[in-house]
Amino acid sequence: MQIDTIENNLFAVTLNPLLRELISRFDLECPEDGSLLLNSLKDFLGEHVSLCPTCRSISRNIARPFYEIGSRLLKTDKDFMRTQFINGEYGEAWFKGFGLMMKGVEKYGIRIPFVPAGPFEVVWNVTYKCNLKCKHCYEDAGNKKLPELTTDEAKQVVDILSKIAGVGLPALSFSGGEPLARRDFFELAAYAKKRIPYISIASNGTLITKDVAKKIKDVGVDYVEISIDGASSKVHDEFRGIPGAFEKALQGVKNCAEEGIDTCIATVLHRNNFAETEKIIKLAKELDVRFMHFNYIPTGRAKAHIELDLTPEERLNILQTIGKEIINLYLQAKEEELKKGRSDIKVDRFFSTCPQYACVTKELSRQVGQKFMVEAHYAAKKGVENVANFLGGCGAGRLYCALEPNGDIKPCVFFPTNETTVLGNILKDNYEEIWDKNPLLWQLRIRETLETYIMDGEELGCGSCPDKYICGGCRARAYSYFKGNVKAPDIGCIRNKPLWEKIMKKHL
Numbered sequence: 001m002q003i004d005t006i007e008n009n010l011f012a013v014t015l016n017p018l019l020r021e022l023i024s025r026f027d028l029e030c031p032e033d034g035s036l037l038l039n040s041l042k043d044f045l046g047e048h049v050s051l052c053p054t055c056r057s058i059s060r061n062i063a064r065p066f067y068e069i070g071s072r073l074l075k076t077d078k079d080f081m082r083t084q085f086i087n088g089e090y091g092e093a094w095f096k097g098f099g100l101m102m103k104g105v106e107k108y109g110i111r112i113p114f115v116p117a118g119p120f121e122v123v124w125n126v127t128y129k130c131n132l133k134c135k136h137c138y139e140d141a142g143n144k145k146l147p148e149l150t151t152d153e154a155k156q157v158v159d160i161l162s163k164i165a166g167v168g169l170p171a172l173s174f175s176g177g178e179p180l181a182r183r184d185f186f187e188l189a190a191y192a193k194k195r196i197p198y199i200s201i202a203s204n205g206t207l208i209t210k211d212v213a214k215k216i217k218d219v220g221v222d223y224v225e226i227s228i229d230g231a232s233s234k235v236h237d238e239f240r241g242i243p244g245a246f247e248k249a250l251q252g253v254k255n256c257a258e259e260g261i262d263t264c265i266a267t268v269l270h271r272n273n274f275a276e277t278e279k280i281i282k283l284a285k286e287l288d289v290r291f292m293h294f295n296y297i298p299t300g301r302a303k304a305h306i307e308l309d310l311t312p313e314e315r316l317n318i319l320q321t322i323g324k325e326i327i328n329l330y331l332q333a334k335e336e337e338l339k340k341g342r343s344d345i346k347v348d349r350f351f352s353t354c355p356q357y358a359c360v361t362k363e364l365s366r367q368v369g370q371k372f373m374v375e376a377h378y379a380a381k382k383g384v385e386n387v388a389n390f391l392g393g394c395g396a397g398r399l400y401c402a403l404e405p406n407g408d409i410k411p412c413v414f415f416p417t418n419e420t421t422v423l424g425n426i427l428k429d430n431y432e433e434i435w436d437k438n439p440l441l442w443q444l445r446i447r448e449t450l451e452t453y454i455m456d457g458e459e460l461g462c463g464s465c466p467d468k469y470i471c472g473g474c475r476a477r478a479y480s481y482f483k484g485n486v487k488a489p490d491i492g493c494i495r496n497k498p499l500w501e502k503i504m505k506k507h508l
């Protein structure tokens, strides 16, 4: 049995009852000071916060020792916490994330990976409308004539999200379809920005002229991710289905970067463009923007192009290429810190949505004598390396969830939309009840029940994998390849290569 599995069993019977009781003592709403849960953390981190005598006493005698012991056990860097929570631009988002985490421990106990009381991020496909015809669109956008929420209804969704679990959502991402194709997009984004601290857009970039980039900046959008499928128009336009899309998307990237918006090139890598990986990374470096590799997931229109899925070796190769970039930055930053006491090198620039990224970066850093890893979908923030198994790779229905244009709730945008994956509707059903009780969400959250397969005497599948707590495999890929079985292996992983070969024989 793996150590994390043993720890989960131990937590359940020993630590969890105590932790829940302790947190409930300071998870209080004071009529004078507000949330003691959040105020006690500020107090712990050394920020001046005015507290009534009762709150001060609970904060000093119960919450502070709790944080002190917790941060030591998790080896969480207190300076890092202070920088992010108190001095950082996104302190409010970090505080909300912390509130959701603590309330999650209070509700569900401490688990590996952990389950917060609500998602840290929601990706909202706000529209089916799109001006492109991409082959791999997970939403099958442009084709659907389904109802979408009105402006007022969409604002109601934002209101609900801003109060999730009594804390509020830290981060909201608008996707689609093409979010900018919604006529009320800027009204909605401005409304959201007043209520949710971190707002982002996933766009095809073609509508982002200089004026639109300025509006994006003015409305307070924090991050823009633009899809680029190749380093030249040949590959990109062929895949996106519209001539000229590449030039416009590239201009969109430049316009956002010139406005000073945190910008990222996002690329779905598949068999027809993975040879361009290094060129696209070079482009991102030249433009001084981030790079995000999107995993190929056969869902939506991509399901009809299963032949484009990468082999396990090709995927591993790509993850190593991207991983080497981030490890190099990490080493440079570390060296600069040693020499000057601080570093301005931005390490968090090369990401992947592929959960095996954690295993690959862990191994690459081990090879250079370091202990560093980057979880899928996440920024490589110093100080969180030691909590990787708590963050736990695939975050579908755990750290994050998705919304459809009509308000339907799904665990992840890469799950198809059907009666087994739609958990309810945010305007009609109780979001917290779904988060607390939905059986599909709990299947996705618990790693002990991932399946193991025996082939030629060899154990395969995510269930028997030593890295399942930092990776977990892409559950949307498991759903797609194993007819809705979310416990099945992710066959895109090198560890599951024999399964890949067996299954692809039937498909190709």
Ligand code: SF4
Pocket: 355, 356, 359, 461, 462, 463, 465, 466, 467, 468, 469, 471, 472, 473, 474, 489, 490, 493, 494, 495, 496
């Ligand atoms: S076997 Fe599954 S959990 Fe293990 S590394 Fe591969 S995808 Fe991740």
Ligand code: SF4
Pocket: 353, 354, 355, 376, 377, 393, 394, 395, 396, 412, 413, 414, 473, 474, 475, 476, 477
């Ligand atoms: S299922 Fe998990 S790993 Fe796959 S895309 Fe969704 S969140 Fe990412």
